Amino acid sequence: MADLEGMKGNEKKDYGIGIPVKKEAYFLKGLDHYDWGIKDRMSRIFNAETGRTVMLAFDHGYLMGPTSGLERLDLAIPPLIPYADSLMCTRGALRSTVPPTANKPVCLRYSSGTTVLTELNDECILDIEEAVRMNASAIAIMVSVGGTYEAKTVENLVRTADYGYKYSIPVLGVTAVGKEMVRDARYLSTASRVCAENGATFVKTYYCDDFVKVVNSCPVPIVIAGGKKLPEKEALELCYHAINDGAAGVDMGRNVFQSDCPVAMIQAVRGIVHQNLTVDRAYQMYKDLSVQAK
Ligand code: 5RP
Numbered sequence: 001m002a003d004l005e006g007m008k009g010n011e012k013k014d015y016g017i018g019i020p021v022k023k024e025a026y027f028l029k030g031l032d033h034y035d036w037g038i039k040d041r042m043s044r045i046f047n048a049e050t051g052r053t054v055m056l057a058f059d060h061g062y063l064m065g066p067t068s069g070l071e072r073l074d075l076a077i078p079p080l081i082p083y084a085d086s087l088m089c090t091r092g093a094l095r096s097t098v099p100p101t102a103n104k105p106v107c108l109r110y111s112s113g114t115t116v117l118t119e120l121n122d123e124c125i126l127d128i129e130e131a132v133r134m135n136a137s138a139i140a141i142m143v144s145v146g147g148t149y150e151a152k153t154v155e156n157l158v159r160t161a162d163y164g165y166k167y168s169i170p171v172l173g174v175t176a177v178g179k180e181m182v183r184d185a186r187y188l189s190t191a192s193r194v195c196a197e198n199g200a201t202f203v204k205t206y207y208c209d210d211f212v213k214v215v216n217s218c219p220v221p222i223v224i225a226g227g228k229k230l231p232e233k234e235a236l237e238l239c240y241h242a243i244n245d246g247a248a249g250v251d252m253g254r255n256v257f258q259s260d261c262p263v264a265m266i267q268a269v270r271g272i273v274h275q276n277l278t279v280d281r282a283y284q285m286y287k288d289l290s291v292q293a294k
Helices: 036-045 078-083 091-097 128-133 150-166 185-197 211-216 232-244 262-275 279-293
Strands: 053-057 086-089 106-109 111-113 123-125 138-143 171-175 202-205 222-225 249-252
Touching: 036 138, 053 078, 053 222, 053 262, 078 262, 086 091, 091 106, 111 138, 111 150, 123 150, 128 150, 138 150, 138 185, 150 171, 171 185, 185 202, 185 211, 222 232, 232 249, 232 262, 232 279, 249 262, 262 279
Parallel strands: 053 086, 053 249, 086 106, 106 138, 138 171, 171 202, 202 222, 222 249
Antiparallel strands: 111 123
């Protein structure tokens, strides 16, 4: 007030009006122009310091039944929750197994249909109100590019993105790879790009040779699935290479919950994703923590 009172005649004072203020870019690739709710939810799933995430996937039962390591959800999952940045699961597993007090962001499995007993990927989608009720930070939808149910699963993604953006819930496009598909950079780039262009906020796919090409041709963040169980050191190598090639994290299931020591394994994966540990150091960490866990 004193300054204003002190102004005389047409004396000009600079209040910063009209001077463009440089806005800090959002930390995740391709999401700068998204709205506040999407960014807020993505910032729960991804660590803003590292720009990465360790998602724990245990949605396998919806199509595999009680798969190895997940026979007892109530015993397998709770010890792992503290070490995950986010939980990816079905609504059934969430209500029955995850205490709401865990306070972890959830990526809710949003599509479901056929199981391993018939042909996979003939899926429908849930109701968006269920995702809101479950306080989902993201919703995950299977997309089968090149598969028998390609059109149906792409339509599922399109509808999911329409609903997701209505409520600012990010959409994870999950690239389903049928037995007939070759998991190479050409195929996975196509599948990931189809997900992104049809509205996925982020994409989950598999690691492959030339993975940099998959990352570079996808305009939004990519997280990798672990795939079938590997020896622990090889699974850590997979994480290491994926992160070094530009993956924004992992959404890993079997290589964690089927490990000889799941609690040690998820911490070693965290070491690679968030602390840039080498494979040897992460593997040593796994071995040390395994001994302590006994
Ligand atoms: C299945 C999924 C799984 O969540 C995904 O495959 C991750 O688990 P894993 O690391 O065991 O491959 O999306 O449709």
